[in-house]
Amino acid sequence: MINMKFKISAPSKASFKVFKSKSGARKTVLQNAVNSVKTRKALYLSNRSCLHTLRRTTYSGVQSAALEHCYDSSTNALVEIKVSLIKNIKTQNEYLLSKCPYCLVREPSTWDHYLPKAKYPEYSVFSPNLIRVCDVCNRKKSDGLVQNTKEAIHTYFDKLPNTELLVCDVTLDNANIPIMNFNVPNPTNNTQITLVQNHFNAFDLAETYIDYAKDYLSVLLQEFANKFPTGITAQIYKQELIFIHNQIPMNRGYNYWQAALLKGLARNLNLVSVINNLQCVHSNNWKRV
Ligand SMILES: [Zn+2]
Numbered sequence: 001m002i003n004m005k006f007k008i009s010a011p012s013k014a015s016f017k018v019f020k021s022k023s024g025a026r027k028t029v030l031q032n033a034v035n036s037v038k039t040r041k042a043l044y045l046s047n048r049s050c051l052h053t054l055r056r057t058t059y060s061g062v063q064s065a066a067l068e069h070c071y072d073s074s075t076n077a078l079v080e081i082k083v084s085l086i087k088n089i090k091t092q093n094e095y096l097l098s099k100c101p102y103c104l105v106r107e108p109s110t111w112d113h114y115l116p117k118a119k120y121p122e123y124s125v126f127s128p129n130l131i132r133v134c135d136v137c138n139r140k141k142s143d144g145l146v147q148n149t150k151e152a153i154h155t156y157f158d159k160l161p162n163t164e165l166l167v168c169d170v171t172l173d174n175a176n177i178p179i180m181n182f183n184v185p186n187p188t189n190n191t192q193i194t195l196v197q198n199h200f201n202a203f204d205l206a207e208t209y210i211d212y213a214k215d216y217l218s219v220l221l222q223e224f225a226n227k228f229p230t231g232i233t234a235q236i237y238k239q240e241l242i243f244i245h246n247q248i249p250m251n252r253g254y255n256y257w258q259a260a261l262l263k264g265l266a267r268n269l270n271l272v273s274v275i276n277n278l279q280c281v282h283s284n285n286w287k288r289v
Pocket of ligand 1 (some may be wrong): 082100102103104105106133134135136138139
């Protein structure tokens, strides 16, 4: 869950280059649709904050197929659009070259059509509608999540508040095994936080973060046990966690799961006895994920 600005000049012109690169009957169909697509692109941009309310328009089967084909078939013009989008990511937040902006845990490997091309074929190669994400998030979103209720954050157009909304509560079960619960509290039903909550739930981020956090936590606790073989105090435990938290680069945004986890750990001092009961293991293989 992170956002960035869309900074690409003349995004409309770029997609019309794809139209021009086609040949035969398909090219004619696309050229006849240019004015309609221009109007639709302007509508997209003027409705950027409420795209979930943007009504579909009617295209014939032939037009829809030609518009979708602009994305489904690779052309140099389409590659140019993707390259400029990747350049936009690199310029603003290089971290997002290696992490999907929807989940911040997996590597982006595909492009999400924020408004799905099956329903909005006119935006199939419209760069503001293309977001580089991981395969899992793309499948979860599929053709949904932006109809009537916005359940997916638009990376370019939804500005997230600069506050930490993601919380991780850490408790211990009867066997002293840490239990983590990631959540996004919203006691006042704030609209911006509701969007973050919707996104968090739609992409199953609670379960995803727990999966990643389990490995991270087991390594972290063992590192503490190794570093403090005679035992760690509650004060040092908190200081160590704050130190690690403060090392997290700002380009992870305000809702990075590791940051929420470290804060949650710092709130539960019962973890100190868990660490002090671990065997000190000397190994060069311990490395935090
Ligand atoms: Zn993802």
